[in-house]
């Protein structure tokens with residue numbers, strides 16, 4: 609069977625769009641795609657549901673521009689799960705054909721399409737190239753850029769501890785600027801509204817790099833217990849180290865907000881061994897895929913155990 613998604617390439621927004629259309633056509637019965645919003649430059653932010661089950665979980669990637677390999681991973685997962693579903697084959701310990709009739713996984717593979725495109729193609733890809741160049745201090749190398757196209761860090765935008773989040777960076781730029789207010793950016797607003805319109809039992813925001821797993825913000829009690837139990841399972845599969853935050857963890861991230869306000873387990877896996885402030889090289893992909901291939905299925909089956 610022909611493969612649609614090739615994750616071992618610089619995976620662009622345009623490639624993703626093409627692949628979404630092809631996947632939806634091939635797997636009509638188990639994939640549903642929708643647009644959950646538009647980026648600052650007007651690119652569509654896509655969500656795809658895989659599975660037909662009522663219980664839902666959520667996995668997203670590329671909040672941070674330079675971390676676009678997380679999109680490759682999620683698109684690869686989508687096709688892999690669909691293929692196994694229709695062929696009734698197993699992936700590791702799991703049967704997608706069983707799990708994904710009871711649960712569904714919603715994917716938003718690229719939260720920050722303008723930022724990803726900037727990292728991959730430079731500022732000529734932006735609607736206002738001169739302004740982007742200025743935000744980057746007239747440096748033409750965008751490989752370390754994390755923010756959206758107008759210089760707001762999308763993972764410092766969520767209303768969980770936003771006000772007390774350190775604001776050393778007071779102006780828009782390549783990273784760390786938390787924005788003038790929570791959810792000031794259309795990309796975060798889209799993910800936020802999308803999450804509120806669903807009843808996700810578990811959520812994951814993929815980032816890079818470091819082979820670590822963030823799983824705890826300020827959670828307590830039952831939530832802390834359940835989240836920790838699942839975190840240990842993810843860690844066992846991936847080999848990623850659990851991160852234990854101090855007593856005053858900084859917030860603003862999607863997972864912080866999901867844990868704090870939705871009050872369900874949320875995770876931030878950092879894929880790949882540490883690579884510094886740049887995109888993860890494609891040569892690391894095979895290991896990343898091996899480590900993470902089953903994670904969506906693991907979480908979908910865990911979600912079936914979460915009753916409230």
Ligand SMILES: [Zn+2]
Pocket residue numbers: 671672675763815816
């Ligand atoms: Zn990140």
